[in-house]
Amino acid sequence: MTEIYRKKAYPFEQIAVAVTFSPRLLAVLAEAFRVVAVFGAKKLMIIHIGKWSEEQEHILEENIKKTNLKDASFEIIHEESKDVVNNILDICKDRLVDLLIIGALRKENIFDYYMGSIARNLSRRAKCSLLMLTEPQEKPKAFERIVVNGIENPKTIPTIETSLYLADHEKANEIFVVREVYLPLIDSGLCTDTTDEESEDIKKELFEDVVSKSDADLEKIIGFKNIVIKKRTIHGKPGYSIRNFAKSYQADLLIINSPDKRMGFLDRVFTHDLEHLLSRIPCNLLIVHSRRN
Amino acid sequence: MATLSHQDIINILIALSIILIGSRLLAELFKKFSLPTVLGEIIFGVLIGPTVFGYYFPETFETVFPFISENPEYAQVQIGMGTITELAIIMLLFVAGLEVQLPVVIRQGKVALTTTLFGMLVPIGVGFLGVLLFPEYLEVNGDTDIVVYGFFIGVILSITALPVIARILMDLKMFKTEMGMVIIASAMLIDLLGWLVFSVLLTMMDASHEGNVLMTIISVVIFMGVLLTIGTKLFDKALPWIQSKFSWPGGVLSISLGLAFLGAAFTESIGIHSILGSFIVGVAIGDSSNLRENTREIIMQFVMNIFAPLFFVSIGLYINFIESFDLGLVLTLLSLAYISKISGATIGARLGGMPKKESLTIGMAMNTHGALEIILGTLALNMGFITKEFFVAIVVMVVVSIITAAPLIRLFPIEIEEK
Numbered sequence: 001m002t003e004i005y006r007k008k009a010y011p012f013e014q015i016a017v018a019v020t021f022s023p024r025l026l027a028v029l030a031e032a033f034r035v036v037a038v039f040g041a042k043k044l045m046i047i048h049i050g051k052w053s054e055e056q057e058h059i060l061e062e063n064i065k066k067t068n069l070k071d072a073s074f075e076i077i078h079e080e081s082k083d084v085v086n087n088i089l090d091i092c093k094d095r096l097v098d099l100l101i102i103g104a105l106r107k108e109n110i111f112d113y114y115m116g117s118i119a120r121n122l123s124r125r126a127k128c129s130l131l132m133l134t135e136p137q138e139k140p141k142a143f144e145r146i147v148v149n150g151i152e153n154p155k156t157i158p159t160i161e162t163s164l165y166l167a168d169h170e171k172a173n174e175i176f177v178v179r180e181v182y183l184p185l186i187d188s189g190l191c192t193d194t195t196d197e198e199s200e201d202i203k204k205e206l207f208e209d210v211v212s213k214s215d216a217d218l219e220k221i222i223g224f225k226n227i228v229i230k231k232r233t234i235h236g237k238p239g240y241s242i243r244n245f246a247k248s249y250q251a252d253l254l255i256i257n258s259p260d261k262r263m264g265f266l267d268r269v270f271t272h273d274l275e276h277l278l279s280r281i282p283c284n285l286l287i288v289h290s291r292r293n
Numbered sequence: 294m295a296t297l298s299h300q301d302i303i304n305i306l307i308a309l310s311i312i313l314i315g316s317r318l319l320a321e322l323f324k325k326f327s328l329p330t331v332l333g334e335i336i337f338g339v340l341i342g343p344t345v346f347g348y349y350f351p352e353t354f355e356t357v358f359p360f361i362s363e364n365p366e367y368a369q370v371q372i373g374m375g376t377i378t379e380l381a382i383i384m385l386l387f388v389a390g391l392e393v394q395l396p397v398v399i400r401q402g403k404v405a406l407t408t409t410l411f412g413m414l415v416p417i418g419v420g421f422l423g424v425l426l427f428p429e430y431l432e433v434n435g436d437t438d439i440v441v442y443g444f445f446i447g448v449i450l451s452i453t454a455l456p457v458i459a460r461i462l463m464d465l466k467m468f469k470t471e472m473g474m475v476i477i478a479s480a481m482l483i484d485l486l487g488w489l490v491f492s493v494l495l496t497m498m499d500a501s502h503e504g505n506v507l508m509t510i511i512s513v514v515i516f517m518g519v520l521l522t523i524g525t526k527l528f529d530k531a532l533p534w535i536q537s538k539f540s541w542p543g544g545v546l547s548i549s550l551g552l553a554f555l556g557a558a559f560t561e562s563i564g565i566h567s568i569l570g571s572f573i574v575g576v577a578i579g580d581s582s583n584l585r586e587n588t589r590e591i592i593m594q595f596v597m598n599i600f601a602p603l604f605f606v607s608i609g610l611y612i613n614f615i616e617s618f619d620l621g622l623v624l625t626l627l628s629l630a631y632i633s634k635i636s637g638a639t640i641g642a643r644l645g646g647m648p649k650k651e652s653l654t655i656g657m658a659m660n661t662h663g664a665l666e667i668i669l670g671t672l673a674l675n676m677g678f679i680t681k682e683f684f685v686a687i688v689v690m691v692v693v694s695i696i697t698a699a700p701l702i703r704l705f706p707i708e709i710e711e712k
Contacts, residue, residue: 189459272396
């Protein structure tokens with residue numbers, strides 16, 4: 001087992017940001033430096049993969065200066081390669097990065113989505129937590145309206161713990177744990193031979209079972225008692241329903257588990273789970289990789 | 294223009310009301326014994342058909358159900374009732390399509406795939422072996438096309454009844470488990486592949502069909518491929534607009550069923566049976582993320598409680614189950630079904646990484662047959678591909694598998710660990 005898998009999902013001690021020379025460079029850098037300051041990390045690793053020139057180095061340094069952060073400690077890591085995703089992932093693995101920050105479009109064009117853009121591919125394959133900033137600001141703000149996916153999964157409790165750790169550092173008073181319950185075929189199984197009351201009872205029983213299990217799991221979380229955990233259970237397709245919830249709640253950060261398996265082309269065609277979110281990211285998205293699980 | 298007479302209309306309406314009210318009453322009685330309504334509907338058909346009512350009161354039977362009679366005087370009624378039954382089958386297949394959710398299958402990944410593959414390949418292999426080893430029991434004669442017949446039996450043996458198994462899993466508190474989801478996902482994929490194979494078989498069975506089989510396969514694959522990818526995405530894009538601008542649920546209902554009929558018309562026109570069109574449109578619409586669950590429920594309620602009884606009762610109306618009961622054939626088919634389906638799905642689940650006990654339970658659960666096998670049998674019977682005896686054996690297999698499913702699943706008690 002490599003060293004990276006022995007680490008917990010938090011604290012975020014090693015933070016990196018992957019940058020490109022896009023109009024959002026300054027905003028992404030500003031957000032990344034803010035995150036470094038919030039979590040008390042020693043420095044920010046700024047990763048750039050691709051052609052590198054003195055001019056680009058100059059642009060990057062100018063942008064760093066523009067963030068106006070005193071004592072901002074950083075290290076620029078650049079590699080000239082066309083395999084951007086694998087290089088970034090290798091650097092993160094070698095440097096034991098806990099949190100990788102990237103800028104991402106809310107919605108990509110159909111070709112980029114199906115073929116896989118750099119940001120989307122990183123989110124599918126990263127072995128560390130990944131913060132996708134959909135609307136980075138040059139004057140960033142703390143995350144206040146945080147929604148966490150509370151789906152039934154062994155990774156969920158480490159994700160909620162990481163969310164509480166994040167909320168604590170962001171000085172947020174509460175997080176919203178949203179439990180998605182999806183029971184395919186439930187209506188079809190009940191549609192001919194149950195009364196309305198029986199059907200409701202069966203559905204209620206299945207729902208309550210999820211809720212009681214989730215509540216019991218949440219009780220086991222130690223620490224972060226200063227943060228209120230609000231809870232909501234919603235019925236719908238995983239990924240799709242929480243996307244809609246985050247949008248209607250006007251969340252500024254949605255936190256989810258890392259995918260259980262490596263998502264491929266078929267997962268995009270027959271969209272499910274993470275792919276629903278990646279097809280249209282509702283707000284900033286943090287994918288927590290609970291590595292020890 | 295030939296039209297139904299005043300008396301024809303009255304006859305059809307009375308027959309429809311007897312079918313709907315009677316089957317519902319019997320279904321409710323069956324429910325008391327925890328048996329699915331579909332069994333009540335089939336048995337009601339047998340009771341009011343030539344097996345019981347028609348046998349003892351032939352004249353009254355012909356008066357009440359004139360469309361069963363071969364008397365040319367009732368030709369118009371036969372056409373009228375035949376159209377209603379045809380529509381019922383198309384709508385049943387549309388609903389069967391709505392139940393298939395490919396994202397659920399993809400989510401389960403390898404284990405669903407191996408369970409499906411072995412859950413289909415073993416029954417198809419056993420179907421062939423059965424035809425070769427027990428030709429006298431399976432009614433194979435000199436004119437039988439062994440390949441098509443073997444495939445047909447294999448497909449019949451391989452399909453798992455989705456709604457029936459979903460309900461059994463709910464009752465056994467296994468619905469939400471990892472194992473339950475594997476069963477559901479595999480049954481969904483088997484449905485899809487089963488109908489794909491069957492639509493090709495129908496073309497091969499149809500002696501009048503002049504097109505070649507390869508063209509049929511290519512057409513089916515293109516039709517499915519386009520509809521399940523581009524079709525689903527287009528419908529998904531249009532759905533929020535339809536749901537917000539049109540009356541609800543009327544707007545979605547009309548458009549969904551309209552598309553199902555259009556799909557059915559298209560496949561019929563290119564030489565594939567109409568049922569495949571409505572089934573694939575159902576899958577495409579069912580896969581749409583924006584389809585509200587209560588819309589799906591309303592469509593299902595409408596079809597399963599009105600059109601399903603019409604079809605399932607009509608099965609018993611046309612056949613004398615006692616005259617057409619062949620014990621040897623029934624036992625052969627039952628043996629083949631239980632051996633092939635249980636072993637195939639068990640091996641598949643095991644290869645997919647499920648533990649031994651869970652794999653066996655998956656095998657038992659996957660051997661639950663239902664409505665689709667009966668529809669498949671009806672189509673084959675109407676085309677003269679199988680005999681009434683074979684059709685009765687299929688119905689018996691379905692009934693027995695439903696009754697034995699829950700006890701068989703309970704044979705291997707496992708610790709339920711929810712997903």
